[in-house]
Amino acid sequence: RTRWLWQQAKFPDKPWTGLPFPSDKLSYSIFIASTVITIGSGATISFWHSHWWQGTPLRELFPQLYSHSRGHNLSLMTALADRKWITCIKENPTAQVLADYVRVWNITAQVNLSPTQPDDIRWKWTADGQYSARTAYQMLFQGRIRTNHNMLIWSSRTPPKCQMHAWLAIQGRCNTADQLAKKNWPHTPTCTLCQLQPETALHLFAQCQYTRLLWQMILQRFHAQITPPRADEPSLEDWWYSSVRSLSKQERMKVNCLVICAWWHVWKERNARIFEHRASAITEVCSLINEELRLWCTAGLVRAMWMPPD
Incomplete structure (x- = not known):
């Protein structure tokens, strides 16, 4: 299942992109822990769902702001253009939502997009950064107890x-x-x-x-x-x-x-x-x-x- 998440992130132009994939929360957590995102133009990186900031998606870092916002499918490039992510915040925010807003503002202020550079994602467990099922299984069993x-x-x-x-x-x-x-x-x-x-x-x-x-x-x-x-x-x-x-x-x-x-x-x-x-x-x-x-x-x-x- 991690393979489908990799394919979706690595090859966003494939015809099956956007279709529902056989994934679950555990597979997604494994995918996040096993990949590193390099920001380029931000066109293929999800503002809320991709782990472009310190390896964790913003929706997990700021769940209340995420729930109080529209535009969950914004790309990083679109969200930062004219601060569109701010206009997606719903009315009557709570104190926690406002606190999350300030934190996200500070995070986005540190992001510099490169319009001419494509976004990249690398697999941590291979030398060439490409996904392999073998290394995925090895990573899954790293914490196993060895016995005779x-x-x-x-x-x-x-x-x-x-x-x-x-x-x-x-x-x-x-x-x-x-x-x-x-x-x-x-x-x-x-x-x-x-x-x-x-x-x-x-x-x-x-x-x-x-x-x-x-x-x-x-x-x-x-x-x-x-x-x-x-x-x-x-x-x-x-x-x-x-x-x-x-x-x-x-x-x-x-x-x-x-x-x-x-x-x-x-x-x-x-x-x-x-x-x-x-x-x-x-x-x-x-x-x-x-x-x-x-x-x-x-x-x-x-x-x-x-x-x-x-």
Whole structure:
């Protein structure tokens, strides 16, 4: 949509100029923030709507004067000729309108038109000042938050419910005891696996004694070349990313699937102990993880072509 605003401003002689464009307030704000106007004759610059003064349209700087005026479609050249913008002010102005009038008078007094020079508009994000869709999209995403979630989770081709669980886990948003306490829901504050520490996502999936013993068994069985989480591990995502960032793509895929599956079964074991009062030994959980991965591979879910050991 920003492209149409650019076309309208850059090529005012096109036959479709003046027709309604598929634009909105957000697109217009992006256009204003991304362009710079150079005043020439003022013939193609809108007095009220173009951002020729300090990058902001006069209608936004002086909304009450704008509402109390006619001639909203005046060009800058026409508005300044014989001060026509003044004659467009309606009768019975308020005190604020008069104050805005004085400010606009001072602004227009500083404008010097060049009748022989055409107006120009430049796109800030390209060297030649011309609009490109690529730079427009880059500008839109400048404030985005960069994460490793795609590399670790979303590209793993594991079942969506397991991906979502892993995503919640690394953000500490699973319904562990600390989260249940925030919601005032019934809960047991201590970890149901080790019965030693308060239950949080970080504790449950990395710091818990039960989970760390499970990880040691998993890594031995699958021969994964990563370091198991420590008892004082500060972050699930940091441990995961540091474990796979130096691996090849195929090995990284294997480890990602292993982590997602392991966390899924740790969570299932935790729920089985709470809701079904049924506890499984570490060896049993490890066997369940092995079988789950085998099913994923057989079903073609796992992108990395590998099979868990028997």
